[in-house]
Amino acid sequence: MAHFxxxxxxxxxxxxxxxxxxxxxxxxxxxxxxxxxxxxHEHAMLDVVEIFKRNMPDQPIKAWPK
Numbered sequence: 001m002a003h004f005x006x007x008x009x010x011x012x013x014x015x016x017x018x019x020x021x022x023x024x025x026x027x028x029x030x031x032x033x034x035x036x037x038x039x040x041h042e043h044a045m046l047d048v049v050e051i052f053k054r055n056m057p058d059q060p061i062k063a064w065p066k
Contacts, residue, residue: 008044011036
């Protein structure tokens with residue numbers, strides 16, 4: 001099973017969040033980065049999770065155990 005890491009980053013220039021997707025999850029450089037279009041961290045995370053769910057409907061999407 002593939003493990004991704006998703007981080008949100010506040011862009012201080014525009015005051016909005018962007019998402020960074022890391023694969024494999026221990027990578028130091030993101031493999032994909034969104035534009036800073038999200039007003040809240042939560043909106044950014046929900047959008048990325050929805051993208052994964054929509055594009056991989058047969059795969060379980062779950063958070064990493066804490």
